[in-house]
Amino acid sequence: MSHIRFAQLASRIFNAPLLLRPDKAEVAIAAxxxxxxxxxxxxxxxxALAPGVAARQAIENDPWLAAPGSDPDRRGYDILAxxxxxxxxxxxxxxxxxxxxxxxxxxxxxxxxNLFTALADPQVRAIALDLDSPGGEVAGCFDLVDTLRALxxxxxxxxxxxxEGAYSAAYAIASACDRITVPRTGGAGSVGVIxxxxxxxxxxxxxxxxVHFVHYxxxxxxxxxxxxxxxxxxxxxxxxxxxxxxxxxxxxxxxANRNLxxxxxRGQQAACFMGAEAVSVGLADSVMAPDAAFRSLLASL
Numbered sequence: 001m002s003h004i005r006f007a008q009l010a011s012r013i014f015n016a017p018l019l020l021r022p023d024k025a026e027v028a029i030a031a032x033x034x035x036x037x038x039x040x041x042x043x044x045x046x047x048a049l050a051p052g053v054a055a056r057q058a059i060e061n062d063p064w065l066a067a068p069g070s071d072p073d074r075r076g077y078d079i080l081a082x083x084x085x086x087x088x089x090x091x092x093x094x095x096x097x098x099x100x101x102x103x104x105x106x107x108x109x110x111x112x113x114n115l116f117t118a119l120a121d122p123q124v125r126a127i128a129l130d131l132d133s134p135g136g137e138v139a140g141c142f143d144l145v146d147t148l149r150a151l152x153x154x155x156x157x158x159x160x161x162x163x164e165g166a167y168s169a170a171y172a173i174a175s176a177c178d179r180i181t182v183p184r185t186g187g188a189g190s191v192g193v194i195x196x197x198x199x200x201x202x203x204x205x206x207x208x209x210x211v212h213f214v215h216y217x218x219x220x221x222x223x224x225x226x227x228x229x230x231x232x233x234x235x236x237x238x239x240x241x242x243x244x245x246x247x248x249x250x251x252x253x254x255x256a257n258r259n260l261x262x263x264x265x266r267g268q269q270a271a272c273f274m275g276a277e278a279v280s281v282g283l284a285d286s287v288m289a290p291d292a293a294f295r296s297l298l299a300s301l
Contacts, residue, residue, distance in 0.1 A: 017138045017195045017246050076100050076114040081298055082125035084118035086111060092136030092169045106133065108140040111173070112147060119156060125301055127158045128294060129177060135168025135190065138246055145253060148176040157300065161293045162186045162284070167272055171283070172250060175257040180284040181293035188278040191254050192270025193247045195239060197223065201230040258282055 076099025077084045088111060089101040096107025099114055111129075118124045152158060160166065160177035167190040174180050174188065182188055204211060211228040215221060226235055255262040260282045268281060278284040288296060 017193050017243055075117070076110055077118060079121075079123050080294070082123065082301070083294070083297060084114070084121065084124040084127045085130050086114045086118065086127065087130045088166075088170060088173060089130070089132050092133055092141070092173075094137050094140035105136075108144045112144055115148060115151060115158075119151060119154060124156060126156050126297055128297060129158070129160045129173065130163055130290070131160055131166040131170055131174055132163040133166060133170035135170050137169065138193065141169045141172055142249060142253060145172050145176045145257070148173065149257060152176070152178055157297070159293070159297050161288075161290050161297075162188060163290045165272075168192065172253060175254045175283075179286075179297075181286050181288040181290075181296075182275055182278050182284045183289050184275040184287055187272050187274040188283045189268065189272045189281075190270050191250055191265055191268060193243050193250060195243055197231050197236075197239065198227050199231050200227050204228060254283075 077086045079085075087101050088106050090104040090106055093105050093107055095109050096102055096105055097109065098107060099110045115127065118127050148158070157179070158177045160174035160180040162174070162180070162182040164183065164186040166174040166180075166182075166188050171188050171190060180188065213221070213225050213229070215225075222235060223239070226232070251262050251265045254260065255265045258265075264282070273281055273283060275287050279287060286293075286296075
């Protein structure tokens with residue numbers, strides 16, 4: 001079973017676009033490097049990462065990647081003074097089949113269901129997204145963002161309250177809220193896309209192992225084959241083109257949701273902004289501690 005889980009993990013980390021802060025991606029890869037057969041990991045800037053024990057300790061100490069799980073229940077949010085508090089914590093994935101964060105992850109499917117349920121809930125006067133996430137998968141993210149944007153103006157205000165940070169995919173979700181608050185030491189941003197291609201070919205050659213693919217169509221399973229045949233400049237060029245398309249979608253989505261120009265969002269170069277700086281660049285509306293933001297939401301009702 002563990003081999004199956006790691007194979008699934010590899011398929012979701014490598015050769016797939018991610019809306020995730022690069023430092024969190026590095027920790028995740030390094031932590032599972034040994035189980036995935038990676039003997040060395042090098043960043044684009046030439047800095048080597050250390051797989052193995054140190055990386056596993058890093059992931060265990062990272063609340064975004066290793067938060068304790070909780071059993072899902074029938075209602076995926078708490079109601080406080082008429083406000084439905086929906087948690088968006090940890091790494092974001094397309095499907096988690098849970099209405100609440102589970103094992104350090106939040107599913108777009110759960111957030112979507114909670115939003116619709118809260119809007120129809122007569123006990124709920126407003127919705128607060130409790131955001132603390134470095135981002136996650138592209139798959140399902142923008143569909144959820146479009147849904148959230150369409151739900152604005154239906155009589156129940158939707159606020160994005162950053163408990164700490166909302167980055168990348170988490171910020172895409174926050175951008176669709178009526179109002180965004182960040183604490184002084186928290187932040188928002190990372191409006192960019194990243195993907196990782198794993199190249200095992202030199203390791204296999206050193207071990208005297210040759211992998212032969214028989215396929216119809218020159219580009220059949222091209223990115224998967226690159227792990228064993230090597231990453232070619234042509235493949236990198238095509239992957240970059242795909243990443244650029246998703247990146248432009250991200251930029252245009254944030255610009256429309258926040259009433260900014262695409263040029264200004266693009267000019268941020270996927271940077272992360274802390275507290276007041278996030279407000280100054282238009283990614284948030286005010287600097288408030290989460291409890292103060294919640295009180296402000298109540299006062300606005």
